[in-house]
Amino acid sequence: MNRLYHYPLSPFCRKVRLSLAEKKIEVELVEERYWEKDPDFLRRNPAGKVPVLKMGNRTMADSTAICEYLEDAHPTPALLPATPEGRYEMRRLVAWFDDKFNAEVTTKLMGERVFRKVMGTGYPDSTNVKAGAKAIKYHIDYMTWLLDQRRWLAGDQMSLADFAAAAHLSCLDYISDVDWNRSEVVKDWYAKIKSRPAFRSILADQVPGFPQPAHYADLDF
Amino acid sequence: MNRLYHYPLSPFCRKVRLSLAEKKIEVELVEERYWEKDPDFLRRNPAGKVPVLKMGNRTMADSTAICEYLEDAHPTPALLPATPEGRYEMRRLVAWFDDKFNAEVTTKLMGERVFRKVMGTGYPDSTNVKAGAKAIKYHIDYMTWLLDQRRWLAGDQMSLADFAAAAHLSCLDYISDVDWNRSEVVKDWYAKIKSRPAFRSILADQVPGFPQPAHYADLDF
Incomplete structure (x- = not known):
């Protein structure tokens, strides 16, 4: 297994x-x-x-x-775009979320609000929390700009770029740190990913000490 | 162009x-x-x-x-191994150097000794410098362990993993922060990469305020 x-x-x-x-x-x-x-x-x-x-x-x-x-x-179904240029754009965006978004948003919000408690490393640093709350807005605006031109983040096909972004946003959504009202296209994009069977196990996650908020697993959030 | x-x-x-x-x-x-x-x-x-x-x-x-x-x-010459398992190992090692080695060694040594001066952000923090000088030893030992089993870092063929590692080590070598006497296999591996025509432009680099040490461009270091 x-x-x-x-x-x-x-x-x-x-x-x-x-x-x-x-x-x-x-x-x-x-x-x-x-x-x-x-x-x-x-x-x-x-x-x-x-x-x-x-x-x-x-x-x-x-x-x-x-x-x-x-x-x-295991190439099927493909989560890589079909052209070298498409794959480049996908890899750039995966790195964007896993490096830049992670450093500017995820570690600032999840790191302070959740991991400090879970790991027992003290109280949240409010300067970091504020910086993360500010940075997520710019990132949602950047996603809006991309999704205004494309069906999915890296192009016309769902790819690992969408999964990287949805992975970060879904963690932040678990602690209610995503303002879905900021961008209709980003909300629509997340609704599409959230309703995929592949997302079910993520919507079922439970972390002791951090009860799941009602909207988190709601497909009609 | x-x-x-x-x-x-x-x-x-x-x-x-x-x-x-x-x-x-x-x-x-x-x-x-x-x-x-x-x-x-x-x-x-x-x-x-x-x-x-x-x-x-x-x-x-x-x-x-x-x-x-x-x-x-531009697939020729290939810097990706020929099998999915080989490519996995190469990508793991590229991330190892670009994430872990970078955080534990490069930013601690180059960041403090060079970038603080170049960017004008104050004096080196000696705690960081010491931590970097300690961590590079473990990383050279890890490379020794890999190269005892393989011709190149990710397998029998030179790959992007070797370039990622050589990129970090060559920067540190420019500020004389690599102890080549620690490992003969690592030194031999670096000598092989260093003598490639592709390396010439890197050996010609000059950074104002940081004169190139004599051993840096010497193929017989």
Whole structure:
């Protein structure tokens, strides 16, 4: 049985979960409190991070390397665009969300509001929370600009770029930090992704100490 | 004419420069002091970082997305391994160097010793410098472990993983922060890369205020 070591509110794990589910690859989800640095877990991934995917006798780390591997080894349905230019744009956007959005928004909001409590590293830093709340607006505006020209973030086809973005936004939505009224096109785009069967497991996530808000799993949010 | 907006001591730019040179794609190098946030430059890349590659009428950002594009659109010589498993390992290692090595070593040493001076953001923080000097040892040991089993970092073929690693190490070598005596296999591996024609432009780099040390461009270091 394939196994994914993950943490429910990790956008990097969610990106991989979406990709696996879209390709109908079954995995057992194993929750890993990776910051506790369990020696067994560190043996599986010396980088000490989730996700870690065990498929057969292979153990793989790094969400982007895993998603590219899944495209390579399980190409249907394709989550990579068909042209080199399309694939470039997709990879640029995956990096945009996983690097820039993550640093400017996710770590500032999730990191302060959730991970400090879960990891026991003190109270949220309100300067970071404010900076994250401000930065998410610009990112939603950037997505609006992209989606005004395209059906999906990287082009006319759903791709890993959409999954990367939805992975971050869905984590933030779990703590009610996304203002869906800011952009109709972004809300419509998220509604399309949210209603996919691949999204169900993410909508079922529950984190102790952080009850799921009512709108989170509602397809008519 | 293709144009690469870069900064000489940026490992991300060096990775792209190596890839372009190995594929014999000529580019004009344009030095970009990206932290000064010139509006023209921000228009080319809203993420505000180098490298930015202009090829024909396309402008591309993000070093990994650019390198993957070059493999896609200019596949010869291949810097991607031939199998999905090989490509996974290569991508894992590129992320290892560009994320983990960068955070633990490059930003701690280059960031403090060079960029603070160049950007005018104060004196080096000695705690960071010490942490970086300690972390590079573990990373060289990890490379030794890999190279004891393989000719190149990701397998039997030179790949983008080697270029990512060499890009970081060559920047650190410019400020004499690599102890080549720590590992013979790592030194041999670096000597092989360093002697490639693709490396010449990197060995010719000069940064005002930081004279090139004698061993830096010496193939017999």
